[in-house]
Amino acid sequence: xxxxxxxxxxxxxxxxxxxxxxxxxxxxxxxxxxxxxxxxxxxxxxxxxxxxxxxxxxxxxxxxxxxxxxxxxxxxxxxxxxxxxxxxxxxxxxxxxxxxxxxxxxxxxxxxxxxxxxxxxxxxxxxxxxxxxxxxxxxxxxxxxxxxxxxxxxxxxxxxxxxxxxxxxxxxxxxxxxxxxxxxxxxxxxxxxxxxxxxxxxxxxxxxxxxxxxxxxxxxxxxxxxxxxxxxxx
Numbered sequence: 001x002x003x004x005x006x007x008x009x010x011x012x013x014x015x016x017x018x019x020x021x022x023x024x025x026x027x028x029x030x031x032x033x034x035x036x037x038x039x040x041x042x043x044x045x046x047x048x049x050x051x052x053x054x055x056x057x058x059x060x061x062x063x064x065x066x067x068x069x070x071x072x073x074x075x076x077x078x079x080x081x082x083x084x085x086x087x088x089x090x091x092x093x094x095x096x097x098x099x100x101x102x103x104x105x106x107x108x109x110x111x112x113x114x115x116x117x118x119x120x121x122x123x124x125x126x127x128x129x130x131x132x133x134x135x136x137x138x139x140x141x142x143x144x145x146x147x148x149x150x151x152x153x154x155x156x157x158x159x160x161x162x163x164x165x166x167x168x169x170x171x172x173x174x175x176x177x178x179x180x181x182x183x184x185x186x187x188x189x190x191x192x193x194x195x196x197x198x199x200x201x202x203x204x205x206x207x208x209x210x211x212x213x214x215x216x217x218x219x220x221x222x223x224x225x226x227x228x229x230x231x232x233x234x
Contacts, residue, residue, distance in 0.1 A: 037160050041098055044075045051096035053172045054085040075099075086174040093124055093141065097169040098161035102143070104173075106132075110142060110198065124158060130201040133173050133180040133209075138201040142212040159213035162226050171209060171228050182209045182228035189215055190223050197225065 074082060086092040087103040094101045103123040108116040110127045119125050124143040131137035143159040165171075171182045185208075197210045207230055215224035 040075050041161055041164065044099060047075065047080060049075060049078070049080050049082060049099070051082050051084050051099050053094045053096055053170075054083050086172075087123070089174045089177045091126070091176075092174050094172045094174070095165065095169070096172075097165055100158050100161065102158040104141060110140075116142075127198060127201075130198065130210075131207070133175040134178070134207070136202075136207055137204050138197055138208050138210050139173070140197060140201060140210045140212065159211065162211060162213050162224055163215075165211075165226050170231070171211070171226075173209065181231040183231050184226055184228045186227050188225040188227065190225065192220070192223055194223060194225075 082099075084094050084096060084099065084101045086094055087101055091104040091106055092102060093104055104126050105119040105123060106126040107128040108119060108125040110116060110125070116125045120143055124141050126132075127140035127142060130140035133139055165184055165187070167184050167186060169184045171184065173180045173182065197212070209228040209230075211226040211228070213224050214220050215222040
């Protein structure tokens with residue numbers, strides 16, 4: 001091998017290693033948050049971790065052994081019985097089945113990406129024009145949306161695990177220091193053009209909670225809707 005051949009070989013190998021490392025970094029940066037959420041959830045399932053939801057008053061008591069969002073520490077070595085508190089009792093959502101707790105940002109236009117995308121880095125969006133908890137109509141919440149698949153990692157993965165929420169699971173929404181409990185009634189996978197849950201929001205004589213995310217997870221091809229009804233007191 002001549003000196004020029006050796007130089008070309010080293011240059012090509014260095015370029016190949018760089019591209020490989022760059023690809024690995026891109027995958028981690030893009031799908032890392034979702035993979036972390038998925039891994040934490042699966043470990044919690046194996047350990048048999050159960051989550052319950054604290055009331056608004058309990059969330060203010062410093063002595064109450066509660067957590068706002070379970071991390072790997074709580075999942076790996078914590079108690080198998082854990083209490084989730086709302087991020088903000090003014091407006092937030094807690095889903096005990098998947099150990100999710102997030103702040104909700106109200107009145108964001110779901111048709112205006114420039115408006116809602118920055119908030120999806122921090123929590124869940126409430127669709128402008130839809131109702132609030134306790135009112136007749138659709139309470140429409142959305143998260144983990146993105147403009148392109150390579151931007152998935154930029155946004156909060158709080159709704160990534162909606163795929164694991166099933167009929168009968170509990171969802172709790174805190175609004176203006178009041179607790180509203182819902183039970184999942186059905187799930188729907190639809191095209192992005194499905195807007196009836198938005199436009200018909202205030203045309204109902206009953207309340208429904210609509211949670212929307214992208215489907216399959218990490219894409220923008222379809223929409224997954226988790227639809228819940230107010231829990232009936234026993």
